[in-house]
Amino acid sequence: MTERLGVYPGTFDPVTKGHLDIIQRASHLLDRLIVGVAFNPGKGPLFTVEERVDMLRKDTAGLKLAHPMVIEIVPFDNLLMHFVEENNANVIIRGLRAVSDFEYEFQMAGMNAHLNDDVETVFLMASDRYQLIASRMVREIAKYGGDITQFVTPATNQRMIERFSTLEPAD
Numbered sequence: 568m569t570e571r572l573g574v575y576p577g578t579f580d581p582v583t584k585g586h587l588d589i590i591q592r593a594s595h596l597l598d599r600l601i602v603g604v605a606f607n608p609g610k611g612p613l614f615t616v617e618e619r620v621d622m623l624r625k626d627t628a629g630l631k632l633a634h635p636m637v638i639e640i641v642p643f644d645n646l647l648m649h650f651v652e653e654n655n656a657n658v659i660i661r662g663l664r665a666v667s668d669f670e671y672e673f674q675m676a677g678m679n680a681h682l683n684d685d686v687e688t689v690f691l692m693a694s695d696r697y698q699l700i701a702s703r704m705v706r707e708i709a710k711y712g713g714d715i716t717q718f719v720t721p722a723t724n725q726r727m728i729e730r731f732s733t734l735e736p737a738d
């Protein structure tokens with residue numbers, strides 16, 4: 568049987584329990600998952616791509632998967648569809664939160680289908696405990712010293728505390 572290989576792209580700045588829940592769920596569908604970490608300098612990330620890859624490696628190492636699935640964490644700086652093709656993947660995994668994600672995700676899936684119709688975008692929903700988590704909000708809470716332990720793993724929480732303790736205080 569051919570290997571079912573998917574790419575889960577994102578910025579992961581930082582990786583949250585919402586992302587980890589999506590990765591766990593993907594194990595129902597795939598044999599191998601490449602988590603593609605976008606450089607995304609345009610988004611002015613808090614962590615470098617190397618730091619984000621490292622945090623994802625640590626956080627995914629502790630995941631209990633429903634089915635055996637190999638997880639690789641790989642940075643990418645090119646067009647998502649080219650990255651998917653280079654890796655011979657045939658599925659793109661995206662997470663869907665509330666309606667707010669829908670329009671953007673719908674458009675992206677449609678454009679990607681035009682670029683390569685053999686690659687299927689599959690949307691997964693996180694469990695309701697993790698549905699509302701967004702990296703942007705997590706960054707905002709941590710920036711002001713709020714408690715983010717419900718939203719990220721202890722290792723990522725520690726990285727966030729360290730990062731904000733070395734940054735200039737916000738205006």
Ligand code: ADP
Nearest residue numbers: 576577578579585586661662663693697698700
């Ligand atoms: P991007 O810059 O691609 O939006 P993110 O790291 O914010 O990168 O998100 C990567 C993917 O994970 C997206 O498909 C996003 O919708 C999904 N995602 C993020 N947080 C959650 C969550 N709490 N529940 C479900 N999906 C999520």
